[in-house]
Amino acid sequence: MSVILEAKHINKYFKKPVNFHVLKDISFQIKKGEFASVMGKSGCGKSTLLYILSTMDTDYEGELYLKNQLITGQDSTHLSHLRNKHIGFVFQFHYLLSEFSVLENVMLPAKKLAEKSLQEIEHNAIQKLKILNIEHLASKKASQVSGGEKQRVAIARALINDPSIIMGDEPTGNLDSHNAENVFNIFKQLSDEQGLSLLIVTHDEDFANKTDRIIQMEDGKILL
Numbered sequence: 001m002s003v004i005l006e007a008k009h010i011n012k013y014f015k016k017p018v019n020f021h022v023l024k025d026i027s028f029q030i031k032k033g034e035f036a037s038v039m040g041k042s043g044c045g046k047s048t049l050l051y052i053l054s055t056m057d058t059d060y061e062g063e064l065y066l067k068n069q070l071i072t073g074q075d076s077t078h079l080s081h082l083r084n085k086h087i088g089f090v091f092q093f094h095y096l097l098s099e100f101s102v103l104e105n106v107m108l109p110a111k112k113l114a115e116k117s118l119q120e121i122e123h124n125a126i127q128k129l130k131i132l133n134i135e136h137l138a139s140k141k142a143s144q145v146s147g148g149e150k151q152r153v154a155i156a157r158a159l160i161n162d163p164s165i166i167m168g169d170e171p172t173g174n175l176d177s178h179n180a181e182n183v184f185n186i187f188k189q190l191s192d193e194q195g196l197s198l199l200i201v202t203h204d205e206d207f208a209n210k211t212d213r214i215i216q217m218e219d220g221k222i223l224l
């Protein structure tokens with residue numbers, strides 16, 4: 001199966017307040033359609049790693065490949081384009097624009113990418129809302145939908161540019177167990193049926209145990 005994301009010998013140092021080797025020789029691959037979770041104690045480096053993998057932090061040693069393309073060392077404009085096109089993000093907090101409608105929120109990353117007409121973007125956004133079973137919420141303001149629904153809107157938004165991989169930092173952290181299971185099932189379906197890859201940082205053992213693979217971290221290292 002093809003490799004979507006590859007980290008080779010990633011090392012990261014924080015220089016302040018003291019020199020601190022936070023990520024230590026991290027290497028792994030995420031294949032197409034693979035649903036992986038990242039677990040580890042608080043402070044072991046999970047968010048720092050995700051920040052690098054998502055191309056937002058470029059201050060690291062080692063090499064990062066997205067769909068076999070070396071992205072380490074690319075300029076920020078190119079990285080921003082790659083990120084918007086190939087990576088979808090879901091965070092613990094949904095970061096929706098509360099005064100915008102659900103549909104407008106989902107359309108935003110596609111408008112930013114500017115590769116399709118507004119009509120096409122709207123059509124695609126409605127398709128994504130259908131996948132998430134929230135098409136009926138399209139015209140509601142984001143502030144008017146429930147917490148579980150907001151997270152589904154955030155997932156629809158993450159899918160709008162048909163990314164190769166979804167990265168999540170505690171995407172179920174604010175949800176009750178019913179909504180957390182819902183989000184897991186949506187991710188599972190996307191990986192099984194659409195070949196989407198997922199890399200999800202979580203503290204939720206039930207969630208992680210159901211994923212294809214747990215990447216266990218300890219003190220900045222991956223335990224093999």
Ligand SMILES: Nc1ncnc2c1ncn2[C@@H]1O[C@H](COP(=O)(O)OP(=O)(O)OP(=O)(O)O)[C@@H](O)[C@H]1O
Binds near residue numbers: 014045046048
């Ligand atoms: N900007 C920074 N400067 C210095 N140290 C930092 C900085 N950001 C994070 N750290 C430290 O790096 C370590 C890893 O932090 P990180 O946020 O990646 O951990 P985590 O595993 O995601 O934790 P949690 O599960 O609590 O979110 C921690 O010891 C943290 O205090």
